[in-house]
Amino acid sequence: MPRIPGSSTRRNAELGLLLFAMVIVAIFAATVEASQLDTLTSSFWVPPALLGILFVGLHFVVRFTAAHADPILIPTVALINGLGVAFLRRLDLGRAIVLKEPIPGVFGGTGGKQLMWTLLALILASVLLLVVRDHKVVSRYAYTLGLIGIVLVMLPAVLPASISEINGARLWIKVGGVSIQPGEFAKLALVSFFAYYLVRKREVLSLASRRFLGIDFPRGRDLGPVVTVWLLSLLVLVFEKDLGTALLYFGLFVVTLYVATERASWLIIGLVMFFGGVYVAYLLGASVGGPFANFYDRASVWLDPFNSEFYYREFGSSFQLVQGLLGLGTGGMFGTGPGSGSPLLVPEVRTDFIFAGMGEEIGLFGLSALLICYLLIVERGLRAALGVRDSFGKLVAGGLAFTLGLQVFVILGGITGLIPLTGQTTPFLSAGGSSLMANWLLVAMLLRISDAARRPATGGPAAQPTGPKQPPVQLHGAMTEVIKP
Amino acid sequence: MNAPLRKAGVVILVLFGLLFANLNWVQAYKADDYRTSDYNGRVQVAEYEVPRGVIEAGKQPLAQSKATDGALKYLRVYPEKELYAPVIGYKPVNIGEVGIERSENDFLSGASDKLLADRISAMFTGEQPGGGNVVLSLIPKAQEVAWKQLTKNKSGATKGSAVAIDPRTGAIQAMVSMPSFDPNPLASHDNKAATAAYNELDKDKDKPLLNRATSENYPPGSVMKVIMASLALKNGYQQDTAIPASASYTAPGAGKPIKNAAPSVCPEAQVTLKQALTESCNTGFARLGVKLGGDKVKQEAQEWGFEQDDLSIGNLKGGGLPVAASRMGEMQNPDGSTDQAALAQSSIGQNEVRMTSVLGAMMAATVANGGQQMRPHLVKQLLSADRRAIYNANPETLRTPISDDVASDLKDMMVSVVENGTGTQARIDGFEVGGKTGTAENGEGEDPHGWFIGFAFDDKGQPVSAVCVMMERVPAAHGSSEAARIGGLIMKAAAGGGGD
Numbered sequence: 001m002p003r004i005p006g007s008s009t010r011r012n013a014e015l016g017l018l019l020f021a022m023v024i025v026a027i028f029a030a031t032v033e034a035s036q037l038d039t040l041t042s043s044f045w046v047p048p049a050l051l052g053i054l055f056v057g058l059h060f061v062v063r064f065t066a067a068h069a070d071p072i073l074i075p076t077v078a079l080i081n082g083l084g085v086a087f088l089r090r091l092d093l094g095r096a097i098v099l100k101e102p103i104p105g106v107f108g109g110t111g112g113k114q115l116m117w118t119l120l121a122l123i124l125a126s127v128l129l130l131v132v133r134d135h136k137v138v139s140r141y142a143y144t145l146g147l148i149g150i151v152l153v154m155l156p157a158v159l160p161a162s163i164s165e166i167n168g169a170r171l172w173i174k175v176g177g178v179s180i181q182p183g184e185f186a187k188l189a190l191v192s193f194f195a196y197y198l199v200r201k202r203e204v205l206s207l208a209s210r211r212f213l214g215i216d217f218p219r220g221r222d223l224g225p226v227v228t229v230w231l232l233s234l235l236v237l238v239f240e241k242d243l244g245t246a247l248l249y250f251g252l253f254v255v256t257l258y259v260a261t262e263r264a265s266w267l268i269i270g271l272v273m274f275f276g277g278v279y280v281a282y283l284l285g286a287s288v289g290g291p292f293a294n295f296y297d298r299a300s301v302w303l304d305p306f307n308s309e310f311y312y313r314e315f316g317s318s319f320q321l322v323q324g325l326l327g328l329g330t331g332g333m334f335g336t337g338p339g340s341g342s343p344l345l346v347p348e349v350r351t352d353f354i355f356a357g358m359g360e361e362i363g364l365f366g367l368s369a370l371l372i373c374y375l376l377i378v379e380r381g382l383r384a385a386l387g388v389r390d391s392f393g394k395l396v397a398g399g400l401a402f403t404l405g406l407q408v409f410v411i412l413g414g415i416t417g418l419i420p421l422t423g424q425t426t427p428f429l430s431a432g433g434s435s436l437m438a439n440w441l442l443v444a445m446l447l448r449i450s451d452a453a454r455r456p457a458t459g460g461p462a463a464q465p466t467g468p469k470q471p472p473v474q475l476h477g478a479m480t481e482v483i484k485p
Numbered sequence: 486m487n488a489p490l491r492k493a494g495v496v497i498l499v500l501f502g503l504l505f506a507n508l509n510w511v512q513a514y515k516a517d518d519y520r521t522s523d524y525n526g527r528v529q530v531a532e533y534e535v536p537r538g539v540i541e542a543g544k545q546p547l548a549q550s551k552a553t554d555g556a557l558k559y560l561r562v563y564p565e566k567e568l569y570a571p572v573i574g575y576k577p578v579n580i581g582e583v584g585i586e587r588s589e590n591d592f593l594s595g596a597s598d599k600l601l602a603d604r605i606s607a608m609f610t611g612e613q614p615g616g617g618n619v620v621l622s623l624i625p626k627a628q629e630v631a632w633k634q635l636t637k638n639k640s641g642a643t644k645g646s647a648v649a650i651d652p653r654t655g656a657i658q659a660m661v662s663m664p665s666f667d668p669n670p671l672a673s674h675d676n677k678a679a680t681a682a683y684n685e686l687d688k689d690k691d692k693p694l695l696n697r698a699t700s701e702n703y704p705p706g707s708v709m710k711v712i713m714a715s716l717a718l719k720n721g722y723q724q725d726t727a728i729p730a731s732a733s734y735t736a737p738g739a740g741k742p743i744k745n746a747a748p749s750v751c752p753e754a755q756v757t758l759k760q761a762l763t764e765s766c767n768t769g770f771a772r773l774g775v776k777l778g779g780d781k782v783k784q785e786a787q788e789w790g791f792e793q794d795d796l797s798i799g800n801l802k803g804g805g806l807p808v809a810a811s812r813m814g815e816m817q818n819p820d821g822s823t824d825q826a827a828l829a830q831s832s833i834g835q836n837e838v839r840m841t842s843v844l845g846a847m848m849a850a851t852v853a854n855g856g857q858q859m860r861p862h863l864v865k866q867l868l869s870a871d872r873r874a875i876y877n878a879n880p881e882t883l884r885t886p887i888s889d890d891v892a893s894d895l896k897d898m899m900v901s902v903v904e905n906g907t908g909t910q911a912r913i914d915g916f917e918v919g920g921k922t923g924t925a926e927n928g929e930g931e932d933p934h935g936w937f938i939g940f941a942f943d944d945k946g947q948p949v950s951a952v953c954v955m956m957e958r959v960p961a962a963h964g965s966s967e968a969a970r971i972g973g974l975i976m977k978a979a980a981g982g983g984g985d
Contacts, residue, residue, distance in 0.1 A: 255493055258489050259493065262486065306522075325519055326519045326525040326526075328512050329512060329515055329519020330519060330520045331512060332512055332513070333513055342527045364508060364513055368508065371505060375501045379497065379498075382497070394487075405500065409504060413507070416507045416508055
């Protein structure tokens, strides 16, 4: 029986899901206009259609460069990305109406900008897929990437505050009218470096160790470079006052270490260090103040946001958190419907608090669906890690997927009052080019690795040479160190 | 490496499970709390979508809503500023409302069940009906006179209150509290300015936010003698029954003698009951109280409305301005027997006796109304947005402390107070006026409070108004006669006899 091209790779399913996602985005956009403008303009369908074309473009790039890639990833990410664009457009409309300004065009306002960023992000992702045909190639540049990662993280800290500071956090580079957040990209570079280094050292790390308090500690020289890079980035982030990102890198480091060494002790050490650090910072904030006061404020605001003392104070107020919660509560189970809520009452609703803004309009059911989409992306990423046969790929995919999940948890947990609030973007949803581009690059990397994972041992576009079964491809240049007593 | 990867997957599942559970907590369990939170601007925006109803009295708007350009579409304005503020209260944006604005909030905002029909018809017509209107029983002329005379009193008092009631219906004709406040800044849409205005008023040591007519009680002094006279009449005394008096009286066990206001007041050994009231004879009523006993005195005060904790003045179906209870206080020795000294003091409205201005006016009204105490109310009518009457106050009797005969005797005696006694300042042309003054000691070295309660009958013999005027810590002497003068003018205005 002749094989239908694309049937085993599930690319057609991907295309179908993608179009389905765009239909949802179009319905969202139509509902927004109906309730905000009391009419449907002739152009409500333009952003969803354009997005559809862009995503289908990426779909074709995948079809030709990574035919076996996971078919779930692009449609789910596209759905979130599309809803983000549509919701930002909704905020533009609401703002224009309140300020009695003309309604921005399809390419105007934050929504239009986000559309442009999506285009750019998809181009970057396509380039990555076209250039990097085998994810193992990345390991060749591991040290370079590690260095780039550090530089990206450090850059805003060394630049003058005038071009790097927004709202007290020094995370940006503002050039002209555009501000980019280099740290977003550092995630990818650092994961690659950690993965490469840990794969090379994993045997040493798991075997050559000193036992202390029942926990195996590796020798300093084995762990040195990783710890150095990691500590550097943490220090810089603390200096830049971005605790959320610092937390992400911490999680990233601990998890890759755990996966590489297969030792649960790393998780325990990590968690103890983390919670111990947090508690000490809280105590220091309460007694000493100074650099820890900011953290103490956040923690106390989190514990009792509705306290009027916290609500009405000028700095470190719980105003934003409370307004976010009130928005979510007002939405309730079913939401007010797209375009019918008052998300503009929530500060920073375009960026950090976009989830609260959407929550008012799509309700608990809508947000749960969104949450499941994120979960799908993360678990599909982990599945790629499970499936891929080389250690480097496993660590990169696992690290990236876990970091993405952790980021979603940190920001959504902060907004919903589950954990103290730290400023983070909501991946694919928040307004902002850096986050969108970096996260699409992340998805492209996952696509690449999932392609390797799902590719049949024989056949397929990048077929193995025929003949006897090849030994598993060894990581480039990766030698296992011999342990010398 | 697959085992730890799988575990990482489980960790993510757990984290997302936590997110999901917390989202349920926020959006399902706590949703109503958040939706209606005072911090929630959406509540306010929705509340200000339709115009809040008008509060009016005598065709005069006292609180109304003005359209604005802002996010909150209507601004609450109070054209009469401080004049009605203690009664109407105010409707602030950021915190709860106060006064009639509070008790009739549902009706004014249009959320009341009484306006259900309006809301249903609005669903079909597509028009927002707005809130209902509240018509108060206040008579603007009487209110203005009360405020003007109280604030410009000749005794130099800076705090006080006045209440006028229609004795036949219980409708409040005037209610002022001094000092007062301008509610307009409190209703400002600028939250910061509104909070600042509130904080300033709240911190003011003169407590302008207080409605002194309803929420404060003070020693009533000689006003208490009306209740003592009633008690005597019920116990077989007549107006002309001779009761023991004298220049000075020391109750059994008392350290200090009770004296009269002046040596010329009832120095004789015996005076008639009527004379005792007319001249406000302290020794006579103190002896009377001791003779009749503490239980009877307490009982009598209670029959007149003392010790009532749940009185409120609004509409007769419930709600309104809560009225503080008036108290007789303790008159007992530790062993349970009556403390004669305290009883003697309490019988002339001293010791621990405390009375509100509202009850003072109700007492005078009871006498004027033949013994029936009508339930006081402020809300005369509730009108829908298109001014259909939804509720009309239907006067009801609250209690009947005295019979018609006792009422008639008390009326005669109180008229005598105004004709020949301490209350002559209250006289008004063309009306038969009765009343009782009171000067209440208020602790060592403090200026006394000046009281007057009274009533007026028109030329047809109908009781048209009853009043209570109370001035705190009157520096000049004769505070009570100034209170009587103001009381007379208020009643004249309430009866339609013009002001000033």
